[in-house]
Every structure is written in structure tokens, then in C-alpha cells.
Amino acid sequence: MATIMPQGELMRRAVKWVGDKRTETGEPLAALCEKAAMQFNLSPKDAAFLDGFFKEHKEPGRD
Template sequence: MTTVMPQSELTRKAIKWICESMEKSGEAPLNKMIEQAAARFNLSPLDVEFLQRFFREQGKG
């Protein structure tokens, strides 16, 4: 039986997965990682935009 998760929880899991994957793979392209996370966690286009903004802001800081 599948568990229904709030969308914000899926976004948090996607961020964690992307960060862990980037640590393991080194210089993987961020856009590629976001695309993979979107498919893996069934994210909406708005969630994908949020991830792109989130990681862009992290890069500036």
C-alpha cells in the first residue's frame, strides 16, 4: 500500500536526494539532477521551478 505524502515533503526529499547525489557524483549537471528528482519524486512543474530557484540561491550564498 502506498503512503500519500504532502507535496512539501516530496520536495524536501528531492532536495536531500539531489544534495546526496551531487556529493557522490561530484560535478553532475544540476539541471540533470533536478530532472531526475522530478521524475523520481513525481514533482509538479512548480516544484521543479522551486528547486531551480533554491539551488540558484544556494550557489550565490
């Protein structure tokens, strides 16, 4: 049974998931953000925010 969560909680989980996966896999940021948007059922606006968030806070030497 699916649990209903506030949209903000989904975004927090998506940000954590992308950060963890970047560390574990080294997969490109764009691919991870797209996967997170699908997995956490983010709106297009939230998906764009997620992508922008990581582009603003990227580590040196990362994509």
C-alpha cells in the same frame, strides 16, 4: 503499495536527494533536478523551485 505523502515532504526529500547526489556524483545540477522531479513526482512549479533553490544556494566552483 505506495504511501501518500504531503507535497511538502516530497519537496524536502527531493532537496535532500539532489544535495546528496551532487556530493556523491558531481552530476550537473540541471540533470539532477530533472531526475528528482521525475522520481518525486513534482509539479512543474515545484521543479522550477527546486532548480532555483540550488542556483541561489550554489557552492563556489559548482555549476
